[in-house]
Every structure is written in structure tokens, then in C-alpha cells.
Amino acid sequence: MTRQTSISLKKIEALKKRLQKLPLRDEIKSREEAVEILEPSFQGALKKGYTLKELRALFAEEGVFLPLSLLKKRVPEKQNYSARIATEVAAKTVRNEPESSAEFAIKLNMADEEL
Secondary structure, three states: OOOOOOOOHHHHHHHHHHHHHOOOOOOOOOHHHHHHHHHHHHHHHHHOOOOHHHHHHHHHHOOOOOOHHHHHOOOOHHHOOOHHHHHHHHHHHHHHOOOOHHHHOOOOOOOHHHO
16 A cells, blocks of 8 residues: 655745746757747848848857858748848949930931041
């Protein structure tokens, strides 16, 4: 037969108070888990024009060292570069295009006889 043990209510209350006073344990996450948790925030930063390298440097300032390759895995292929780079490329393209077709009109200032 099993002998039933009794615990006093005083001890139970003391344990209850002690358990409530326990500090929150610092949970450790893997790099992959950290990226998963941070993904919505860094996706928002990418949309604001920051690059993955800039974000990785920001993470490092906080003591979170993540490889660039791990961050790239969380970025869709078409979004591999930041919005700022896309804007810069678009701006360069616009600058190289003529403003109007009038720029290419051939104007002859010479009379036909001078040709």
C-alpha cells in the first residue's frame, strides 16, 4: 500500500509566494528563431529603404550578430535589394532618358547653298 503524505497549507502558501517571486528567465533563441521573431520588423525597415547590411549592423549594435545569408533567406527574390536602391536605379534611368523627342530634332541653320 502507498502511504499518503500530507503537506501543510502553510508550506503550500510559502511555495506559492516563492514561485510568484521567481524572476523571468532569459530565454535563449537560435539565430533562425531570432530572425523569425524579427522578420516583420526588418521587412518594414526594408520597405522604408534600409538595406540588409544596414539592418545587420543595427542588430550587431544591440549584440545580436546574424549572418547576412540568414537574413537574405527571409527576403523574397524580387525584394533582394532595398527600396532605396530601386529608387536610385530608377532615378538614374530617368536622367539618361530624353525629356522630349524635340531634343532629337535635326535643325539646320545653314542655307541649302552652303551645304
